[in-house]
Amino acid sequence: xxxxxxEWINDPSHFVFMGGFYFALGGLFIAVNYCVMRALFDxxxxxxxxxxxx
Amino acid sequence: MFDSALIPKxxxxxxxxxxxxxxxxxxxxxxxxxxxAILCWGLALNQTYLNNNFPFxxxxxxxxxxxxxxxxxxxxxxxxxxINIKELKNIVNYAVVIGVICYAxxxxxxxxxxxxPIRGWFIFWHxxxxxxxxxxxxxxxxxxxxLCVEYLPLLLENRQIFKFSVPRSFAxxxxxxxxxxxxxxxxxxxxxxxxxxxxxxxxxxxxxAYREGFLVWxxxxxxxxxxxxxxxxxxxxxxxxxxxxxAKKKLVKKSVVGILAKISGGLTTLYVLLxxxxxxxxxxxxxxxxxxxxxxxxNQPYGWWVLVMEVIILGAIxxxxxxxxxxxENEPILILACVLNCAGIVMNRWIxxxxxxxxxxxxxxxxxxxxxxxxxxxxxLLPLWxxxxxxxxxxxxxxxxxxxxxxxxx
Numbered sequence: 001x002x003x004x005x006x007e008w009i010n011d012p013s014h015f016v017f018m019g020g021f022y023f024a025l026g027g028l029f030i031a032v033n034y035c036v037m038r039a040l041f042d043x044x045x046x047x048x049x050x051x052x053x054x
Numbered sequence: 055m056f057d058s059a060l061i062p063k064x065x066x067x068x069x070x071x072x073x074x075x076x077x078x079x080x081x082x083x084x085x086x087x088x089x090x091a092i093l094c095w096g097l098a099l100n101q102t103y104l105n106n107n108f109p110f111x112x113x114x115x116x117x118x119x120x121x122x123x124x125x126x127x128x129x130x131x132x133x134x135x136x137i138n139i140k141e142l143k144n145i146v147n148y149a150v151v152i153g154v155i156c157y158a159x160x161x162x163x164x165x166x167x168x169x170x171p172i173r174g175w176f177i178f179w180h181x182x183x184x185x186x187x188x189x190x191x192x193x194x195x196x197x198x199x200x201l202c203v204e205y206l207p208l209l210l211e212n213r214q215i216f217k218f219s220v221p222r223s224f225a226x227x228x229x230x231x232x233x234x235x236x237x238x239x240x241x242x243x244x245x246x247x248x249x250x251x252x253x254x255x256x257x258x259x260x261x262x263a264y265r266e267g268f269l270v271w272x273x274x275x276x277x278x279x280x281x282x283x284x285x286x287x288x289x290x291x292x293x294x295x296x297x298x299x300x301a302k303k304k305l306v307k308k309s310v311v312g313i314l315a316k317i318s319g320g321l322t323t324l325y326v327l328l329x330x331x332x333x334x335x336x337x338x339x340x341x342x343x344x345x346x347x348x349x350x351x352x353n354q355p356y357g358w359w360v361l362v363m364e365v366i367i368l369g370a371i372x373x374x375x376x377x378x379x380x381x382x383e384n385e386p387i388l389i390l391a392c393v394l395n396c397a398g399i400v401m402n403r404w405i406x407x408x409x410x411x412x413x414x415x416x417x418x419x420x421x422x423x424x425x426x427x428x429x430x431x432x433x434x435l436l437p438l439w440x441x442x443x444x445x446x447x448x449x450x451x452x453x454x455x456x457x458x459x460x461x462x463x464x
Contacts, residue, residue, distance in 0.1 A: 001181040017183035020245075021192050027238045028196070031231045032203055039224035 062213055062453040066462070073450060080439050080446075087436025090429040091166050099169045103427045110407045112426035113167040116434045118250050118403035120156045120163075121194070122278070123396060125286030127153020127201060128236075128243035133317065135236035144310045147454045148297075149290045150204045155444055157198045159437030166433050186252040193246030200239040204232070208452050244279055251278025254406040261340055262350050263410040265332065273332050274406070280328065284321035285399040287314040288376075288392040295389055297449060303462045305455040308383070315388055319376025322395055326369040333365065353421040356409045364405060368398030 001008060001018060008014060055061070056070040067073070093101045104111045130149035134142040165171045177191045210216065210225035228235075248271065254263040255272025265272040291311055298305050337347050351358045375381045375391035382388055414421055426434075448454055 001179055005179065007180055013183045017181075017189070017192075020241075021196065024196050024238050024242055025199075028200060028203065028235065031234050031238075032228075035224055035227035035231050038227040039220050042223040043220050 057451075060212065060214055060451050062451075064459045067450050073446065077443055077446060080443050083432075083439045084436060084443075087432045087439065090432035091436065093429055094166050094169070094433065095171070101429050103425060103430065107422045108408065108411055108424040110411060111424055112408075112430045112434055113163050115400075115404040115407045117160050117163050117167075118407060119400035120160050120437070121247065121250060122282040122285055122399045122403060123289040124153045124156025124160070125243065125247060125282030126288075126290035127156070127204075127286070128197070128239045129283045129286045130290060130314070131204065131232075131236040132240045135233040136240065139313065141310050141313055144455070144457045145290065145294065145306050145314065147208055147456075148294060148306075149287075150201060150208070151445065151448050151454060152290055152293050154198075154201045154205050155437070155441035157194060157201055159441060160194060161198060162437055163434065186249040186256060189249040190246045190253070193242045193249070197239060197242040197246060200235060200242060203228070203235055204239070207232075208448070208454065211453050212451055243282075247282040248275040248279045251275045251406070254410055257410070260410050260413075260415060261343065261345055262413045263406060265336065266339065273335075277325065277329060277332060280321065280325045281399055281402065284318055284325045285395050287318040288322075288372075288395040291315060291318075292389065292392040292396060293445070295385075295392075297445065301449070303458075305458050305461065307457055307461065310457075311388070312382065315376050315382050315391075318395070319373060319378075319382065319391075322369070322373040323377055326365065326373050329365060329369065333361070350413055353413065355423075356405075356412060360401075360405060360409065364398060364401050368394050368401055372398065 003018075055067075061067050090101075102111070104113075126149045130142060130146050133139045134146045165174060168174055177188060178195070181188050181192070207225040207228040210221040210228075215221050216225070251274035252272055254260075255265040255267060255274035257263045263274070265274050267273045267275065291314055294306055294311070340347055340350070351361065372391040372394040375387055376395070381391070408424060412421065412424065
């Protein structure tokens with residue numbers, strides 16, 4: 001449910017529930033994309049040779 | 055071997071033919087379960103023994119049980135990445151694999167239970183934000199995504215994929231970001247584990263399940279979180295021991311298992327104590343409301359033995375066995391304690407769903423018993439067989455156990 005859905009009500013319940021949900025999804029999205037960007041950056045700049053220790 | 059290039063370096067696996075035959079054998083019950091699921095989707099839920107008395111049956115009880123058992127993933131992740139217990143890095147990978155299977159299973163069972171999976175998205179789009187079940191649906195879906203992200207570095211560490219620099223670097227950075235991802239998982243897990251308890255606790259029309267609580271959360275909310283934290287690590291230990299039995303080798307050091315068992319013992323003890331206090335409080339509450347406690351245990355098979363079995367035999371006994379260093383370090387007793395602990399949680403979830411619905415609440419209500427039919431059993435057991443295949447594939451091709459090489463030199 002998004003704030004533009006017709007069932008949306010501007011009350012604390014909706015803000016807390018959906019806010020918590022989007023906070024968690026947003027955190028996950030940012031963390032994964034940060035890792036993707038770092039991996040691509042490593043590949044472009046260093047050829048990825050720094051992570052052979054795994 | 056046909057697939058030796060895919061097997062992690064320095065470890066021994068059975069022949070591909072043997073592996074393939076076992077996977078094929080497991081496909082037989084998978085096919086039976088698939089047929090049962092198709093029957094439910096094609097011919098509707100009248101194929102089951104669910105009815106107006108029991109809209110929640112084996113599926114929901116199993117769902118709650120699986121989610122509690124899968125709690126090992128979030129709690130082990132919390133201990134490893136947030137509390138920073140370094141030794142647990144040797145078992146956290148396997149806890150994640152078990153978690154992925156458990157949560158995929160829970161969602162799969164729900165997809166059958168809702169009868170029309172084509173309308174499954176309704177709960178997300180037309181969300182009732184005051185419903186405990188809405189919270190469960192949102193958190194389980196989001197936490198499953200977290201678990202998939204936690205499983206991703208394991209997949210990328212497969213010997214052939216790891217040769218490429220981008221996946222290798224991606225896996226490395228995911229490992230670095232894991233504390234953040236694990237913290238998000240803990241946040242989501244606490245809410246959905248608790249809300250599953252909240253579903254029963256807010257049923258004021260069902261005095262057997264109803265509980266008072268703190269703000270909007272009934273006491274069952276907190277008991278469900280605590281019980282998942284207590285039994286999840288035991289399930290991880292149990293599956294590790296089963297894997298070691300089939301692999302015929304040690305995969306995790308005793309000290310690592312010991313840490314999980316000790317923490318689980320402490321938490322199970324706390325859970326059993328709070329459960330006893332909660333039960334005594336509930337005795338007082340229903341007595342005050344004019345309902346004699348014995349009336350809730352008057353119908354067989356749900357007599358007093360259920361309470362004794364849940365709290366004492368499957369609760370207090372495993373708690374004591376896990377708490378005591380001598381019994382905890384004895385492997386057969388440790389396995390017994392883990393089996394009892396896991397069985398206790400599954401029984402608790404059955405009681406809070408099926409027994410709560412079975413007990414009559416009106417003077418004109420009659421006690422009706424419920425026995426699942428083969429369709430329900432086959433679909434409920436389906437994730438078990440699929441899970442076994444996923445574990446076999448993961449164990450064979452991914453470096454899940456960091457201590458395997460050290461424990462089994464060849």
